[in-house]
Amino acid sequence: MCGGIAAYKAAELVRLLRKQNAEVQVVMTESATQFVSALTFQALSGNPVQTQLLDEYEEQAMGHIHLARWADLIMIAPATANIIAKLSYGLADDLVSTLSLAATCPIYIAPAMNQAMWRNPATQENIARLQQRAVTLIGPEQGEQACGEMGFGRMSEPATICQHLMTALSSEKISPPESKPPLSLLGLKILISAGPTREPLDPVRYITNRSSGKMGYALAEGALQAGAKVTLVTGPVVLQAPATAQLIQVETAEQMYLAVTARAQDYDIYIGAAAVADYSPAQAKAQKIKKQEQETTLVLQKTKDILAAVASLPDRPFVVGFAAETDDLEGYAKRKLQGKKLDMIAANWVGKAQGGFEKDENSLHVFWHGGDRVLAMTDKKQLARQLLGLIIERMNEKNTVKNPG
Secondary structure, eight states: OSSSSHHHHHHHHHHHHHHOOOOOOOBBTTTTGGGGOOHHHHHHHOOOOOOOTHHHHHHHHHHHHHHHHHOSEEEEEEEEHHHHHHHTOOOSSSSSHHHHHEEEEEEEEOOOOOHHHHHHHHHHHHHHHHHHHHHHEEOOOEETTSSOEEEEEEEEOOOHHHHHHHHHTTTTSSSSGGSOOOOOTTOOOEEEEEEEEEEEEEOOOEEEOOOHHHHHHHHHHHHHTOOOOEEEEESSSSSOOOOEEHHHHHHEEHHHHHHHHTTGGOOOOEESSSSSSSSEEOOOOOSSSOOSSSSOOOEEEOOOOHHHHHHHHHOEEEEEEEEESSSSSHHHHHHHHHHHSSEEEEEEEEESSSSSTTEEEEEEEEEETTEEEEEEEEEEEHHHHHHHHHHHHHHHHHHHOOOOO
């Protein structure tokens, strides 16, 4: 989306595309946010709205590149004279122009501007240049404009644009989202740990963390929908577990360790999405600790490493760990992958404006031995499906290497 009075039409376009089961990510220029709120498009698309090219969090994972690779099609609506000129000359000074330059998928534009701007020779030359590069125009249409003038320059109606795009997605050139092979985990048994643990200090207090369990529960739901048999070992959360999952409720790190390690060898995949406490009080007090001294000392002891224990089993499953980090995401994740002998690790930032604990959306940087992939910021349920697909992809590659014949 670019800045123009026609920006309000883009809201209806997003709604219509979602009704057609299209997955929509909205990217707005700064001027576009002056006409319509980004929050509107987040609600309509079900995904966070991207606005900044030089966003420290997104560009840590080269966000514009991954957005460009994610898309089956890019639709710029409204497309102002300014963005048309940028695309024509290959400029890239905001997120919309940069991801368009990085895109390998088809690009469509819906021009929207004053009739004199549309007729200007400079604009017409830019349009001709884009058409030579296979950029497809939808519109503009003729009619009364916001300024009161008449002529070509009105953005096409959302229903018209939606029809063009769905026709394109149904063509041989672009595979529609629904035609992609569905994720199948039929016949697989998956063990998932989720949520936080609570380490008691006394009958009243405990040490815990901010994990909501949303990612682990989304993985359980996604795996069940794909046909897997799922056992969910969960710490204390306020989420409704999928009805068809075998549910094992625990509270402490020790309880989670025992629940997971007692079962792991019977499963094809173990996904350790739980935020397990690294330390636990050496001794929980039998009575409530009273507030008496100005300072008090807690003696903590290291908890057992669930991921490392599962990875060291003689008949181990495919082991996937998680790493939530506030700094050096890649470094810590790779060390954890190597040190614990994991098959894969999914790392994410915490403490940022988007994603992380207690949020409905997240992004992941997934590492395995010899490779990695970034899964862009999206709803955790969608992210879970993407991660499960990547796990199956890696399992198949690993089995192929083991059995090359």
